[in-house]
Amino acid sequence: MLVTRRLLHLIATPRGLASNTGRISSVLLEALHDRYDDLEVQALDLFSADLPAVAGTNIKSKYALMTGQALDDEARSSWREIERTIETFLAADLYLVTAPMWNFGVPYALKYYIDAIIQPGYLFEYDEDGQPRGMVHDRRMVCVTSRGGDYSQGPMMQFDFLESYLRAIFGFVGIADITFFNVQPMDVTSELRRSASRAAIRDVRSWVAQGAWDGSPTEVSDLLPADVKPQVIVE
Known part of the structure; x- marks a missing residue:
């Protein structure tokens, strides 16, 4: 029986x-479609x-639900928009994040989306000791990012909060299998920009051709020593 691969493409540019970021993602998607006939992309x-509010009524509803309180009809209707956004995220088993670096971090639209979907009881939970545990398993993610400068080496590495944040926040909810293609530098000279783009195109095509998504996703337990309990889940 053919199992459909459902990919959610989060476009944050x-x-x-x-x-620049989107063009590399387009090459990646074309290569994925060529390799996987069963790929469906949303x-x-x-x-x-039109993302749901993460303030006002929904903030009150979040803390009411965390303490076991019932929601009135108005609050329930508003919170339902949060749940629909979460359901769309969880309906996928593959993710593509297309995001340029903004001021060393993620674009505000992506941060807003993350704040909307990462809710206790939906994407993570607390165990009996009060430790958080991710609830999103058997998923894969690839992130295509672009940067004005080169943050891959030297003193600039310390300012790359884009990759470290995305690995941390999605690892926290249980997604351990995360691959990055960082296109850099893109704002220096046209020659360097063209070279960076060509290298990224070569890398994403090679990655797909090698069957990076052919097997099972890497699980959190595969990243930790056998005697370590995975509580806060970060690759």
């Missing part, structure tokens, strides 16, 4: 697939999406 443009 205001220029969409016409951006794109979510975070700069144009």
